[in-house]
Amino acid sequence: MRFRVPLRLFGTHSLELTRLYPQSISFVVIAAAWFHLAISASDPKGAASHAFSHHIPPLRPPISIANIFFWFQVPQWTLMVVAMMGPGVLPAMHHTVVNSLRRRHGRAAAYFATGYIVVWIAFGLVGSLLVQMLPAIGWYAMASALVFAAVWQRTPWKKQCVWACHRSIPLPLSGVEASIADLTFGVRNALACVGSCWSMMIAMLLVPTSHFLWMILFTGIVTRHPAYCDDSFS
Amino acid sequence: MVQPYTRFNAWTLAAGHPFIDAYENAVAAMQAKAPADPTSWTYQAAIHGTKTSPSLPQWNQCEHHSWHFVSWHRMYLYFFEKIVRAQVIADGGPADWALPYWNYGGGASQNQIPFAFRSPIKLNGAANALYVGKRNPSVNSGGGLPSLITTPTFALSRPLFTGKTEFGGGIPSMHLPFVDQTGRLEQTPHNDVHNTIGGLMGAPETAAMDPIFWLHHANIDRIWWLWQKSHPLIVVLPLVRWPGPWPEFKRPLESLESSISESLLVGASKDVVKLVGERTTVPVLLDDRTMRQLVKRTEFRPQGRMFLEIENVTSKRNPDFVYGIFINLPRSAGPKVLELHHVGNLSLFGIERANAPLNDKHAHAFGISMEITDVLDKLALEGSWPDGSSIDVTFLPITIEAPADSREVVRVSTYHHGFPVQIGRISLRFV
Numbered sequence: 270m271r272f273r274v275p276l277r278l279f280g281t282h283s284l285e286l287t288r289l290y291p292q293s294i295s296f297v298v299i300a301a302a303w304f305h306l307a308i309s310a311s312d313p314k315g316a317a318s319h320a321f322s323h324h325i326p327p328l329r330p331p332i333s334i335a336n337i338f339f340w341f342q343v344p345q346w347t348l349m350v351v352a353m354m355g356p357g358v359l360p361a362m363h364h365t366v367v368n369s370l371r372r373r374h375g376r377a378a379a380y381f382a383t384g385y386i387v388v389w390i391a392f393g394l395v396g397s398l399l400v401q402m403l404p405a406i407g408w409y410a411m412a413s414a415l416v417f418a419a420v421w422q423r424t425p426w427k428k429q430c431v432w433a434c435h436r437s438i439p440l441p442l443s444g445v446e447a448s449i450a451d452l453t454f455g456v457r458n459a460l461a462c463v464g465s466c467w468s469m470m471i472a473m474l475l476v477p478t479s480h481f482l483w484m485i486l487f488t489g490i491v492t493r494h495p496a497y498c499d500d501s502f503s
Numbered sequence: 504m505v506q507p508y509t510r511f512n513a514w515t516l517a518a519g520h521p522f523i524d525a526y527e528n529a530v531a532a533m534q535a536k537a538p539a540d541p542t543s544w545t546y547q548a549a550i551h552g553t554k555t556s557p558s559l560p561q562w563n564q565c566e567h568h569s570w571h572f573v574s575w576h577r578m579y580l581y582f583f584e585k586i587v588r589a590q591v592i593a594d595g596g597p598a599d600w601a602l603p604y605w606n607y608g609g610g611a612s613q614n615q616i617p618f619a620f621r622s623p624i625k626l627n628g629a630a631n632a633l634y635v636g637k638r639n640p641s642v643n644s645g646g647g648l649p650s651l652i653t654t655p656t657f658a659l660s661r662p663l664f665t666g667k668t669e670f671g672g673g674i675p676s677m678h679l680p681f682v683d684q685t686g687r688l689e690q691t692p693h694n695d696v697h698n699t700i701g702g703l704m705g706a707p708e709t710a711a712m713d714p715i716f717w718l719h720h721a722n723i724d725r726i727w728w729l730w731q732k733s734h735p736l737i738v739v740l741p742l743v744r745w746p747g748p749w750p751e752f753k754r755p756l757e758s759l760e761s762s763i764s765e766s767l768l769v770g771a772s773k774d775v776v777k778l779v780g781e782r783t784t785v786p787v788l789l790d791d792r793t794m795r796q797l798v799k800r801t802e803f804r805p806q807g808r809m810f811l812e813i814e815n816v817t818s819k820r821n822p823d824f825v826y827g828i829f830i831n832l833p834r835s836a837g838p839k840v841l842e843l844h845h846v847g848n849l850s851l852f853g854i855e856r857a858n859a860p861l862n863d864k865h866a867h868a869f870g871i872s873m874e875i876t877d878v879l880d881k882l883a884l885e886g887s888w889p890d891g892s893s894i895d896v897t898f899l900p901i902t903i904e905a906p907a908d909s910r911e912v913v914r915v916s917t918y919h920h921g922f923p924v925q926i927g928r929i930s931l932r933f934v
């Protein structure tokens with residue numbers, strides 16, 4: 270004997286909750302990141318008016334680990350990562366959530382996001398340090414980075430990284446193991462993402478002006494790349 | 504006016520019927536052609552898959568692990584059949600020739616590979632183009648494919664076409680790259696028969712080189728036709744362009760989709776599972792708090808539908824045999840008990856390409872999903888549903904049946920490659 274009954278928890282349909290939370294929050298966070306960056310870009314006196322171009326000073330002090338933390342703006346970089354990489358990583362986050370127990374949905378998303386963002390922050394620090402070491406920064410440097418990014422797109426290593434973006438790991442049901450697995454999945458997905466998009470993000474670090482417009486362009490490339498997304502079937 | 508052709512059962516063709524002989528002659532003629540000739544055997548097989556490098560744009564086009572599977576292979580068979588018919592007519596064979604099908608699930612001895620495919624030489628002493636030495640030796644010696652892998656019941660019983668637990672398979676999507684969208688028909692009997700025959704048939708890059716491939720797929724196409732006849736209300740609309748080199752071909756659309764995409768995780772195995780060709784039982788632990796929320800106090804088990812998912816399956820290579828999947832299987836079980844507890848099969852046909860796809864296709868996870876509501880209902884009636892804290896999932900290697908005229912016990916373990924299979928997680932879902 271089989272029959273279906275609507276399942277109601279906390280006054281609403283539990284499966285509706287599954288669908289809406291926390292993926293919907295992710296959409297809001299990504300939209301907020303874009304909104305903040307757009308507002309900053311339109312404000313000539315705003316802290317983010319030049320986005321990352323202003324973290325490279327005209328007269329550079331001697332390079333050290335200490336001052337790279339000073340010049341590298343972690344919150345700004347994090348916002349940029351959330352805005353640019355967020356749309357592309359949503360499927361992985363969704364996978365983490367739906368493969369977790371309902372009461373762990375929020376935690377699973379948080380652990381995944383933490384692992385993902387920490388890797389990108391580390392990449393930003395290292396990338397920023399490398400950019401500081403360049404003899405000259407400007408449109409030539411950025412153009413060179415873009416050419417390199419275009420070449421990288423066609424390499425088998427890039428393809429390997431894209432494939433790695435589409436691999437998941439077993440996610441335990443509950444306990445500390447589940448949290449570690451969520452975090453690990455975020456880290457692994459971010460490493461694959463870094464491998465796939467690192468050259469483009471280095472170019473972002475070298476953008477002298479119109480940073481926001483370049484962000485839009487690169488985000489479009491990242492999320493609509495034929496080897497990354499499924500536009501051949503859409 | 505288009506002339507209709509009839510595909511016949513290879514096992515029930517009347518003695519002396521020319522279709523099999525005509526096929527053998529055509530295969531030999533196509534094998535003799537240069538590989539660059541689009542009507543050659545090598546070229547036609549390479550459209551499905553090939554290890555040849557560099558590959559031509561028309562090669563390595565086969566669609567697996569999604570709802571594209573059945574429609575792509577129907578198209579592939581249609582054009583192949585036309586090419587073979589032209590060759591048959593050129594050889595002086597019947598003008599109404601059509602590809603026979605191998606109905607291995609048809610009962611009696613039909614689970615054995617047809618006689619014409621077993622011997623390396625023909626009655627006249629010439630080489631037999633239908634014979635392939637690189638098959639599971641038990642198959643070539645007349646061992647029967649077990650009914651547990653030839654059954655079309657899992658597929659035919661599905662009410663919907665679209666969805667990874669349904670007949671045709673799920674829609675590949677950028678939103679679900681971590682999900683294997685293999686449908687029930689593709690899994691059983693399609694993948695299972697590929698794996699059990701083994702050799703060339705064991706990998707998409709070589710499968711179409713074996714002449715039995717085409718009879719196998721003619722049968723798969725027939726099962727789809729049976730499902731279509733019994734589900735006339737399922738609307739399959741040719742609305743969207745196929746992204747391949749055949750611009751006229753469209754992919755199907757369907758408004759209904761399996762509800763597993765909205766399911767709730769209720770339980771999972773604790774550790775990674777390793778299968779090494781032996782019976783392995785894995786407890787799938789149900790989450791107590793989730794179950795308490797789901798199960799009404801007076802109910803025996805949650806009301807609704809239950810799905811079993813075998814996730815994150817990895818192996819260096821396809822082990823060329825099939826594991827049956829059983830729920831709460833007793834230690835000693837006869838055929839009827841096996842059938843009662845049987846929920847599906849795990850075979851790894853195409854796992855190499857799932858990890859490293861060709862032609863800019865997407866890498867994706869390897870796994871299978873199945874609805875187990877009916878089996879749980881039966882087990883509940885039988886009293887085999889346990890206390891609700893876990894269910895046992897058993898993986899059992901399925902052996903080939905010995906030929907009827909042989910006392911020899913043909914075991915798949917005498918043939919299979921020893922590639923271990925690793926399963927990341929087995930989960931139970933509720934909707």
